[in-house]
Amino acid sequence: MKSDYFINNEAHEIAEGSTINAAILSFDAKPPYAILVNDTFLPKSEHEHFILTPNNRIEVISAIQGG
Amino acid sequence: MSNEHNVKDALNIYGTKLNSRLLIGSSMYPSPSVMQQAIQASGAEVVTLSLSRQNPQASGGQAFWESIQSLGLHLLPNTAGCHSVNDAVNMAQMSRELFQTDWIKLELVGDDYNLQPDPIALVKATEILLGEGFKVLPYCTDDLVIARHLVELGCEVLMPWGSPIGTGKGILNPYALQAMRDRFPDVTMIVDSGIGLPSHATQALEMGVDAVLLNTAVAKANDPVLMGQAFAKAIEAGRSAYLAGPMAERTAASPSTPTIDSPFWHQSA
Numbered sequence: 664m665k666s667d668y669f670i671n672n673e674a675h676e677i678a679e680g681s682t683i684n685a686a687i688l689s690f691d692a693k694p695p696y697a698i699l700v701n702d703t704f705l706p707k708s709e710h711e712h713f714i715l716t717p718n719n720r721i722e723v724i725s726a727i728q729g730g
Numbered sequence: 731m732s733n734e735h736n737v738k739d740a741l742n743i744y745g746t747k748l749n750s751r752l753l754i755g756s757s758m759y760p761s762p763s764v765m766q767q768a769i770q771a772s773g774a775e776v777v778t779l780s781l782s783r784q785n786p787q788a789s790g791g792q793a794f795w796e797s798i799q800s801l802g803l804h805l806l807p808n809t810a811g812c813h814s815v816n817d818a819v820n821m822a823q824m825s826r827e828l829f830q831t832d833w834i835k836l837e838l839v840g841d842d843y844n845l846q847p848d849p850i851a852l853v854k855a856t857e858i859l860l861g862e863g864f865k866v867l868p869y870c871t872d873d874l875v876i877a878r879h880l881v882e883l884g885c886e887v888l889m890p891w892g893s894p895i896g897t898g899k900g901i902l903n904p905y906a907l908q909a910m911r912d913r914f915p916d917v918t919m920i921v922d923s924g925i926g927l928p929s930h931a932t933q934a935l936e937m938g939v940d941a942v943l944l945n946t947a948v949a950k951a952n953d954p955v956l957m958g959q960a961f962a963k964a965i966e967a968g969r970s971a972y973l974a975g976p977m978a979e980r981t982a983a984s985p986s987t988p989t990i991d992s993p994f995w996h997q998s999a
Contacts, residue, residue, distance in 0.1 A: 695795070697823075724783060726779055729755060
């Protein structure tokens with residue numbers, strides 16, 4: 664069974680019980696990146712253990728120019 | 731300056747010693763190539779960068795990251811755009827993981843008109859991040875009391891504005907910056923925003939400010955590479971002038987030529 668999750672504000676269907684790593688794979692994220700789940704930083708060490716629940720909001724974040 | 735002099739007169743950022751007193755931003759350059767050349771021309775050893783949502787379909791993000799890495803400089807991530815303590819803390823944590831540095835240029839916007847830092851949120855976020863082992867470089871106004879709170883929390887660096895970000899107006903309140911310099915002589919003080927001209931940077935360094943951080947003044951120059959060189963020279967001049975000890979300003983004129991008040995043939999032997 665699949666459920667909706669939001670990755671960078673777009674809805675994605677992912678199998679229930681998936682980890683953050685599975686979500687990142689479906690998003691085709693390019694390393695290096697950092698992850699926010701529901702507006703909270705999720706360390707890399709937890710990406711393979713954190714089980715998503717429906718409507719989780721995931722942000723895939725990477726480097727940009729800055730002043 | 732000789733290398734020996736440079737080592738003795740290094741800029742100190744939480745124990746890291748740097749020869750250049752210019753920290754430079756990576757934004758708004760006409761192209762990645764010009765960015766690289768301008769940063770190299772400036773002699774800066776620290777470059778700032780930020781974080782945003784990744785778009786896997788766009789290749790620009792990856793290219794930027796590779797371009798920055800190839801410079802081999804110290805990275806100073808910022809928390810630009812954050813309005814809340816929680817957002818700033820999250821962004822700092824992501825930056826540390828991504829860029830492998832404890833340094834964080836802590837920016838907390840208090841007002842969107844002039845991007846003035848929110849002093850209350852800044853102090854709160856600083857306390858949390860110092861507690862988590864970050865080396866916080868707080869972007870603050872020239873308010874002496876907020877600076878004191880930041881120093882008392884453990885900040886070894888203060889980054890007051892000269893004027894609001896991107897305005898290029900230079901140092902609007904020299905008195906306030908001088909007071910901060912005099913009040914915290916052992917804290918590394920970096921003027922972080924509003925520098926528009928090399929002469930503004932010289933002025934800051936002449937006052938005893940340890941370094942300047944700028945972006946727009948170089949990136950938006952007609953020739954960013956040449957402007958990077960100009961800032962390198964201006965900063966070196968300002969620092970040398972500070973170390974040399976400027977003369978005392980006077981109200982009354984004083985002749986620099988000893989005999990100017992009378993032709994020498996009227997003087998007795």
